[in-house]
Amino acid sequence: MATLTPADTHAHDDHHGNYITCSKGIMSWLITLDHKRIGVMYVIATLASFLLGGLFALGIRTELIAPGETIMDAETYNRFFTLHGAIMTFLVIIPAIPGALGNFVLPIMLGAKDVAFPRLNLGSFYLWIIGAALTVYSMLQGGIDTGWTFYTPYSIEEGRQGVFWVGMGVFILGFSSIFTGLNFIVTVQRLRPPGMTWFKLPLFLWALYATAIIQVLATPVLGITMLLLAAERIMGIGIFDPALGGDPVLFQHFFWFYSHPAVYIMILPAMGIISELISVHCRREIFGYKMIAFSSVAIAFFSFLVWGHHMFTSGQSPLMNAIFSAITFSVAIPSAVKVFNWILTMYKGSISFTTPMLYALSFLVIFAIGGLTGLPLAVLSTDVQLHDTYFVVAHFHYVMMGSTLIAMIGGLHHWWPKITGRMYNERLGQIGAWIVFIGFNLTFFTQFMLGTKGMPRRYHDYQTGLGWSAETTELFHTYHFISTMGSYVMAVGFFLTAFYLLQSLVNGRKAPANPWGGASLEWECSSPPPHHNFDETPTPEYCYKFDHWVWNDEEQGYVRRDTAKS
Amino acid sequence: MSAHDEHHGPGHIISFRYTLGTFLALMVLTVVTVGVAQFDLGSLDMPVALLVAGAKASLVCLFFMHLRWDRPINTLVLVGSIFFVVLFLIITMFDTGQNVDLKDDGDSPDVVTTLESQSLPVVD
Numbered sequence: 001m002a003t004l005t006p007a008d009t010h011a012h013d014d015h016h017g018n019y020i021t022c023s024k025g026i027m028s029w030l031i032t033l034d035h036k037r038i039g040v041m042y043v044i045a046t047l048a049s050f051l052l053g054g055l056f057a058l059g060i061r062t063e064l065i066a067p068g069e070t071i072m073d074a075e076t077y078n079r080f081f082t083l084h085g086a087i088m089t090f091l092v093i094i095p096a097i098p099g100a101l102g103n104f105v106l107p108i109m110l111g112a113k114d115v116a117f118p119r120l121n122l123g124s125f126y127l128w129i130i131g132a133a134l135t136v137y138s139m140l141q142g143g144i145d146t147g148w149t150f151y152t153p154y155s156i157e158e159g160r161q162g163v164f165w166v167g168m169g170v171f172i173l174g175f176s177s178i179f180t181g182l183n184f185i186v187t188v189q190r191l192r193p194p195g196m197t198w199f200k201l202p203l204f205l206w207a208l209y210a211t212a213i214i215q216v217l218a219t220p221v222l223g224i225t226m227l228l229l230a231a232e233r234i235m236g237i238g239i240f241d242p243a244l245g246g247d248p249v250l251f252q253h254f255f256w257f258y259s260h261p262a263v264y265i266m267i268l269p270a271m272g273i274i275s276e277l278i279s280v281h282c283r284r285e286i287f288g289y290k291m292i293a294f295s296s297v298a299i300a301f302f303s304f305l306v307w308g309h310h311m312f313t314s315g316q317s318p319l320m321n322a323i324f325s326a327i328t329f330s331v332a333i334p335s336a337v338k339v340f341n342w343i344l345t346m347y348k349g350s351i352s353f354t355t356p357m358l359y360a361l362s363f364l365v366i367f368a369i370g371g372l373t374g375l376p377l378a379v380l381s382t383d384v385q386l387h388d389t390y391f392v393v394a395h396f397h398y399v400m401m402g403s404t405l406i407a408m409i410g411g412l413h414h415w416w417p418k419i420t421g422r423m424y425n426e427r428l429g430q431i432g433a434w435i436v437f438i439g440f441n442l443t444f445f446t447q448f449m450l451g452t453k454g455m456p457r458r459y460h461d462y463q464t465g466l467g468w469s470a471e472t473t474e475l476f477h478t479y480h481f482i483s484t485m486g487s488y489v490m491a492v493g494f495f496l497t498a499f500y501l502l503q504s505l506v507n508g509r510k511a512p513a514n515p516w517g518g519a520s521l522e523w524e525c526s527s528p529p530p531h532h533n534f535d536e537t538p539t540p541e542y543c544y545k546f547d548h549w550v551w552n553d554e555e556q557g558y559v560r561r562d563t564a565k566s
Numbered sequence: 567m568s569a570h571d572e573h574h575g576p577g578h579i580i581s582f583r584y585t586l587g588t589f590l591a592l593m594v595l596t597v598v599t600v601g602v603a604q605f606d607l608g609s610l611d612m613p614v615a616l617l618v619a620g621a622k623a624s625l626v627c628l629f630f631m632h633l634r635w636d637r638p639i640n641t642l643v644l645v646g647s648i649f650f651v652v653l654f655l656i657i658t659m660f661d662t663g664q665n666v667d668l669k670d671d672g673d674s675p676d677v678v679t680t681l682e683s684q685s686l687p688v689v690d
Binding site for chain 2: 217221247249250253254257304305308316317319320
């Protein structure tokens with residue numbers, strides 16, 4: 001490991017200044033080993049993917065605004081929702097928090113100079129780029145229309161060339177995810193400075209650590225699944241295709257053995273961010289630190305035991321259904337532990353409704369709805385009714401989009417001054433958070449209603465005569481119309497956010513080292529941080545006590561109490 | 567463990583006695599594998615074969631891969647990984663095993679019986 005010490009690897013470009021100004025030129029970014037620059041590249045790359053996936057979403061919603069064909073035919077629609085799902089899942093929400101914010105923040109919060117394997121870190125990023133390029137290339141090959149789950153037998157039928165390329169892309173993206181996880185595990189295990197004990201770790205790092213374990217353990221199964229799919233398509237070996245003697249349900253077992261833990265790869269880091277946001281922006285010690293930390297690990301463990309709840313109607317055996325249904329309820333326990341602890345952290349806290357805090361509050365509301373609507377889906381009798389309806393779509397988006405992405409954007413606002421050294425327009429930030437919150441609920445709450453009324457997911461049309469009456473079509477039309485309008489509202493919110501964040505880079509106020517009064521180590525270094533993060537090895541303290549940070553008008557930020565007196 | 571930490575260089579070196587002992591044990595277990603395969607143990611065939619194979623793999627990990635002298639976390643990582651693989655295989659094989667009748671040709675009476683036993687509709 002000694003050969004990979006960042007101090008050595010960066011020696012050649014070590015100048016005074018922060019990590020942005022320490023070296024110049026495009027190559028200094030493209031081959032950088034600095035975790036902060038790699039994190040920034042991930043931010044740009046995942047947000048660009050978010051824009052692409054979001055445009056597909058707007059296309060889907062616009063098509064569904066009225067019954068009948070509106071702007072695209074059924075085949076194009078199938079491609080749109082498949083690419084929306086594949087891009088948002090594999091290119092945005094899986095890598096966004098660990099890759100972008102995790103990379104930037106983890107080593108600084110830990111008090112380290114870089115991650116344990118900086119070259120592997122850069123390698124992860126380029127694997128992501130290759131995976132993303134292959135996914136985009138599949139669009140040029142006619143796209144794919146199997147849904148993001150690539151269920152057999154659709155995905156092994158002739159004439160679906162795009163599946164091969166996306167499959168390759170997902171395979172490679174999996175390795176990117178594994179390497180990032182591996183890097184984070186070793187970093188947290190080995191690079192903690194003296195005094196940084198496990199129970200002094202910020203909760204975001206506990207969450208990233210738990211996530212990394214899932215990444216390393218579960219993601220190989222995705223790779224194996226893609227290889228088996230390729231073996232079946234190319235060599236005609238019967239694995240999943242009944243015509244060749246295979247079993248399509250087996251594909252679902254393989255797929256969900258990865259993809260269920262993967263939803264915790266998405267939500268756990270988000271929960272870590274929320275622990276930071278609520279504590280710092282309420283200036284209140286986090287309630288139940290150890291329980292939140294252990295609940296992250298418990299969620300990681302349970303995540304491996306519940307994959308069969310995606311398959312209640314797939315022909316899975318009744319005994320397995322009953323077992324998976326029962327275990328699924330157990331996930332509610334550590335999730336609820338976190339929610340109660342966040343709420344109790346706010347109790348008697350000094351809550352400031354800053355943009356990051358507004359996003360954290362949005363998360364609490366949305367995650368509560370998203371989590372509780374998971375229960376009817378875990379109960380066998382109700383799931384048979386709700387499976388493959390818009391209820392599932394709404395539940396999934398409440399948890400993955402409304403919770404994970406909202407937390408990611410909240411975290412981005414929280415660390416934006418640290419990353420860029422600039423403050424954004426706080427007023428516009430608050431307006432943007434409200435618009436996104438309102439737009440999100442308009443879009444997806446209506447979909448719960450659509451689902452309970454029987455609107456199936458992935459349908460291009462809902463005209464009368466497709467199995468329901470004129471009144472039902474009218475009802476579907478009303479809900480779909482509201483949902484589509486909500487998606488436009490959300491788009492306005494996101495474009496506004498993009499606008500003021502970019503504007504801050506041009507003429508934003510210079511950020512102080514500690515604009516929010518946070519007590520974890522990243523607030524000790526300047527904004528943006530110096531190239532090596534810390535000039536001297538920092539002395540870690542328990543980071544959820546905020547008394548020693550006081551507001552300073554001159555700095556327009558928080559300074560240490562002892563500094564303020566002198 | 568402590569010996570390992572203090573040792574910089576090629577790592578922990580185990581004595582020839584251990585190496586030979588492990589090798590002989592593996593040979594004996596291989597004979598057992600072949601021997602057991604000669605008898606039809608019915609439903610016990612697979613568990614017995616897996617038990618012997620598991621014992622051999624454990625010997626390799628403990629002695630040839632030095633896990634016995636290594637930090638406990640490495641054992642935890644290995645055991646944890648094996649646990650999840652076994653979990654995945656057992657549940658998936660159990661489920662596909664239960665469904666096997668459904669994959670027979672369509673008009674097999676087994677299919678009808680299985681569907682009826684699960685209160686599922688039988689369509690001609």
